[in-house]
Amino acid sequence: MKWSLNLGRIAGIKILVHWTFALLLGWVAFTEVQRGSDLSATLLAIGFILAVFCCVVLHELGHALTARNYGINTKMITLLPIGGVASLEKMPEKPKQELLVALAGPAVNVVIAFLLWLVLPSLQGMPADDFFLRITADNFLYLLLFVNVVLVLFNAIPAFPMDGGRVLRALLAFKLGRVRATQIAANLGQLLAIFFVFIGFFYNPFLILIGAFVFFGAYSENIIVQHLDFLRGHSVREGMMTNYVTLAPTDTVREAVGKLLMGSEHEFIIEEEGRVTGTLTRSQLIQAVKDEQMETPVARVMSSEVRTFNVQDKLSEAYTELQKSRAPLYPVLENGRLAGVINTDNINEFIMIKSALMH
Structure with a gap:
């Protein structure tokens, strides 16, 4: 996710925090200052928010590590002001596996709440008037227990x-x-x-x-x-486009602009004798024009790292990958040579046709 700070890895999973999380901490600090709290009380309130989000990370790790048992990897866990998001490659389709993956996250919160309940003394004697209104050293862990219970109920x-x-x-x-x-x-x-x-x-x-x-x-x-x-049951060959415009690595930005204006393509495959060497998007092309690179070969402004599909790959997997990556298109290869291109729009049209044929 863009504009996120990398906090490191846990069990090989990248932990990111989005910049908007700083707004939440700022709002908490501002609220404490407005109510007249001193520095220690303000820091304690911020510490409580950080403790809650540590529980959220553990919740998401519960999902991720359980999914890993079924061969499903998690690229990252991103912390947002509204909670955490574990970017699983997909959810298991077998009911038993999905059930266990879904339950794993709340189960972590149940364990945290239970452990806190075991170590904390009775609430008897705790002032009730501002128990939920102000975070203090006395009620810090009690409120953390309460939040974990709420997380379980909310996710239920x-x-x-x-x-x-x-x-x-x-x-x-x-x-x-x-x-x-x-x-x-x-x-x-x-x-x-x-x-x-x-x-x-x-x-x-x-x-x-x-x-x-x-x-x-x-x-x-x-x-x-x-x-x-x-x-399900269809291959990438059935959903790919075979009528498309390509560019050679030696074609200039000026020639690419000409093809952009003459047709409906917004992205181009760069290929040389059937071998894919890169892709060029409209935004990359416009940037090259702004940089006055009209006579520059497209090989110097294209993206050379290209994810491809094979004609025999499952169309459902291509759809999932396109949804996840938001890439404009992918080249499709057959025996290592360019055979077509595929994008989300074309797969959606394939779905509409299949749906119409069934009615």
């Missing part, structure tokens, strides 16, 4: 993209199959989201934000699973 909501939605889908999939289970879980999640939005108008505007998050998360999950079902 049976709606995507929360863990509860994935648990519900996995349980339903044992009997109904993944596609039908996803439809039911997504529809339930959207109904729940509408309820959150409705209640939010009367009680807490934050529920409106949660409702929107749940609604679009459920919708997106349902669409992706349906698309993958349409693509």
Whole structure:
């Protein structure tokens, strides 16, 4: 994710914190100053937020390390002001595996809460009037226990993209199959989201934000699973484009601009005698024009690191990769030579045609 600070790796997984996380810490510090807190109280409040997000990282590691047992890697865990995101390559499609991966995150919070409960003394004698209003050295760990319980309950909501939605889908999939289970879980999640939005108008505007998050998360999950079902059993050869414009490494930026203006292509494959040497996007081309490189060969402004597919690869895997990377297009090879190109638009058109043929 852009504008993220790399905090290092845990179990080989990169831990990133997005720059907007600093806004959360700044807001906490500002709030404490406004209420007249001294430096130690302000630092304690910031420390509490950092402790909560350590629990969030452990939660996401629970998902990631469980998924690793099934051959699914996690590239990174990114901390945002609203929580953490583990970038798993994909979710397991087998119901039992998905169930265990989904439960692993909340299970970590249960363990943290249980350990804190074991070591902390009774709450008896703790002042109740400002227990939840101000973080002190006395209630720090108690509040951390409370937050972990809330994380478990929040993630238990049976709606995507929360863990509860994935648990519900996995349980339903044992009997109904993944596609039908996803439809039911997504529809339930959207109904729940509408309820959150409705209640939010009367009680807490934050529920409106949660409702929107749940609604679009459920919708997106349902669409992706349906698309993958349409693509199952099809190869990249069936979804690739064979009518496309290429450039030679020796072609100039001026010649590339001419082809950009004459056609509908926004990205070009750079190839030499059937061998792919790079790709050139419209933004790279425009930047070269701004830098007055009109007579420069495209080989000097192109991207030379190119991810490719083979014609025999699964179309569903190409779709997943394109969704994840947001790359404009990928070259498709056959016996090491360029045979076509594939992008998200073309796969979506393939899905629309398949859907129309089924009705």
